[in-house]
Amino acid sequence: MTRRLSHALAEARTAGRPLLNGWMMTPEPAVLEALAAHDWDCLTLDLQHGQIDPTQARTLARTAAGLDLPLLARPAWNDMAQISRLLDDGFEGIICPMVNSAADARQLARAVHYAPSGERSYGPVRARAAYGADYWKESSDNLLVLAMIETREALEALPDILAVDGISGVYVGPADLSLTMIGQPTGEPTNPEVVAAVDRIRETAQAAGGFAAVHNLTPDHASKMAAKGWDMVTGPSDIALLSGASAAAVKQIRG
Template sequence: MTEQSSDRDFRTRFKNGDALGTWISIGHPMIAEAAARAGFDFVLVDTEHSEISLETVAELTRAAAASPDDLAVIVRPAWNDPVRIKRILDIGVDGIMVPMIDTPDAAEELVRATRYPPDGDRGVASGRAAGYGQNFVEYVKSEHRSLITIAQIETPTGVDNAREIADTDGIDALFVGPADLSASLGVFAEWDAPELNDAIDSVLTDGATAGIPVGTLTVREADVADRVEQGFDFLIAGKDMTTLIEQGERIRDTYEQSDAGRS
């Protein structure tokens, strides 16, 4: 399978709600390789709340491309900033997920940051995304449109505008940021709060009406089935640091129980 056909295949599966990702905040290529070997369809590389640099994003992207199984890379920038966005996209990632998209205007600004003129404001360059110039013309004319563009819904304003955001041409998916949304609703980390679940249901309905998938993050394996039952189309399941810490705690508990049994 060629790289271009692989990209199209992932985009199709993603837009059909048939993709499972995992969250990366550790900037080492082995984490991407491990995600591929575990069978994930994509990784979400977080540069909003981590120390991951642009150079590290490039190394993670190369590791994903070289992995034994197809692994797509979606990156979250720190903000809806066209300068940050174009530098990430020039690396040749598969998509971008932008936080705090609250209005249709913000959604349109996001899409314009991913598109070349006359449809957008992205500066033209012959970086890795364009094969370092080998498929420069084709990429600028059409191939850049295969990028997946995800708008994060994280505030009451975003919830209220979710239908219009979802209807924005070029927005491929919505993503409910559970921590920020719960905080903005005044019920931080109260995952069963009616206010939070009503807001989630509203976004799910708006996404379905607009015909685009809606996803969320579930940090722990035990919550995956509940999120699927709730109606989310795709999940980013597990976070590298949380998985390492909690698995380490389980190993430590097992050791201490075994050691206590010997005493």
């Protein structure tokens, strides 16, 4: 049976560590296969800022299933049509950008859950093939639904966002958050005001019983966030890993 995201999460919790999430921006199955060989707990496909379109995402989902690698997706926006389609294609986690209010969070919740909890239309063709005929009955129990907190507005609305039924928790987007707070997009903030805000998001989410995840650009920063107690930390993207390895290789060869 295909390994579920809930299985990966349970394993991480049993081990007393955060879920380690990879980040993929390119649509090439060979890249996914290369990443899958290195023990990421799960992988997120970026349909917002990456180069992956919905059709390519479906192909990658089939590749990931054969590798027992659970997949999340970041849709281009808080759009019911795209989110529902990604779930029908077998994705079990949604990291939704720019959730700035409880109303935005309710819109997200409606998109991911079947009635009576939401408004997701029934038709999980690929998800049913991957997870079985009863997928629709237990889909909500296996979904990780994360609202991205990446603006001052979202920071102020955080308690209301966390209170929305059907939302698992939050995912911090530090670049946009720092852009709205200090006018500088910083993927790994050092500004004290932004650092304090990021810490406050985790503390508030976990105190409310929610899941807290954070984006990172480097392994060092991901390790730092893991030590702070985040429930999920994202590592460098496939593009960043390739670029870093390429730069290191050229430097070493040239001396």
